[in-house]
Amino acid sequence: MKLLQLDSSPLGSHSVTRELGAAVVAQWRREQPGLSLSYLDLAADPLPHWTPLPAASVEGLAPEVRTEVERNEAVLQEFLQADVIVIGAPMYNFGIPSQLKAWVDRVAVAGRTFRYTAQGPEGLAGGKRVIVVSGRGGFYAGTPRQAADFQESYLREVLNFLGITDIEFIRAEGIGLGPEQRSASLAAAHAQIAGGALPQAA
Template sequence: MSKLLHIDSSILSNQSVSRQLTAQIVASWRAAHPGTEVSYLDLAVDTPAHFSADAMGFRLPPTSAELSPAQQRENALSEALVSQFLAADVLVIGAPLYNFSIPTQLKAWIDRIAQTGRTFKYTDKGPVGLAGGKVIIVASSRGGVYSTSDAGNALEHQESYLKTIFGFFGVTDVRFVRAEGLGMGEAAKAAALAAAQVEILALTQVAANQAQAALVA
């Protein structure tokens, strides 16, 4: 049985397009993989505290006497989050574009799971990711259009950052379901959502084909 971690980070609750998309992606994935075990993390509700000096204590065991009470609390949180990340075979992450980047809530989560010896390590040849073998599907939502021009690509630090950081962790299969132009009028929003639905269906078909191939093998 594979494990899927469903993460939302939008602050817009039921008004969020990225939340709508992650729910649809998870439903499609489960349809293609009926035995999938799903867990859910809402970073807008359960937001990790931003990274601090106290949060650096993950280099020691969570209950180490060398840690202060504050460090022990922060360490326990980081340990829970990185363990949950490492246990997942598939992650579906809602990542809206906020001020050309990702929500601070999502960044705080990433800062907690970026741990030497857990998700990456340094060697004499440079850093090596330790969290490979996962599939990460990002539901990317944007008010403007950034994917169709060099100027737009230069402005966005959302998809580019997520692909970079997860690649640093060793994850090579990072997929994006994108809905952009959401703030450019109703017609543009409808077109963006329709395009996202096509991407979700295509992703579902790929997943179903992979599942069938695994059965045949």
């Protein structure tokens, strides 16, 4: 089994999504001996904003263009080969970090992970499990502010578009409301991870 972990927060050791993502991966490694792990730190080694690139042979391309084409393909292959994907996704201004959006733009590829048909779009990347660890400064889920959540709603929509329907969100909300609330939210998220028996549900 192959697990791909993504971090997108630039906050380092202060990041709640990095902490929670590491806890999810540790749970999987305990429960799944022989788990193969790939890791992308999209903040430390960001992908550039997407630009049109040749889709065919890299022969004859300028070295910098060839390097980007090859990197895009490597990112896509990591996604395609993963059985489980753990995404660290903090909420920035009601959405996801641009670093994570750049990754989405590399894996949402017409003809590779989705296609258009006479009946509408069809996802081609189904059969994966995705666990999103989500951090928010305020409270959104189940509140009047839920309509402002373009973070989880976007990720769910784009993953569904690619054919992925086995999606779980583990969130720490209210982390900007003071140290006590931050600690309580993190404790609740860690309890969800520990009590969810995540690997067995795969």
